[in-house]
Amino acid sequence: MQDLFSPQYQWLWTLVLFVALFYPVRQLIWAMSVRREERKLGKPTDEERRRALKRRAALTSGLLCFVFSIAYVHVMFRSMFSSP
Numbered sequence: 701m702q703d704l705f706s707p708q709y710q711w712l713w714t715l716v717l718f719v720a721l722f723y724p725v726r727q728l729i730w731a732m733s734v735r736r737e738e739r740k741l742g743k744p745t746d747e748e749r750r751r752a753l754k755r756r757a758a759l760t761s762g763l764l765c766f767v768f769s770i771a772y773v774h775v776m777f778r779s780m781f782s783s784p
Contacts, residue, residue, distance in 0.1 A: 729757040
């Protein structure tokens with residue numbers, strides 16, 4: 701079990717963190733985008749526009765979560781295996 705926390709599995713943990721964060725962040729970005737558009741237009745958005753906003757939110761969420769996952773895992777492994 702301790703082998704899973706070695707630097708050779710750094711990309712595995714990056715992927716795990718990315719997947720864990722992707723869906724909630726995508727939903728949050730999508731909800732904020734839909735609400736902003738409805739407030740700007742003053743009427744509810746149609747389904748086609750909601751799907752377009754969801755695709756855009758997925759791309760933004762994917763990039764954001766991937767970069768955050770790489771940075772976070774890198775810092776965690778560096779602090780775990782650095783000598784004092």
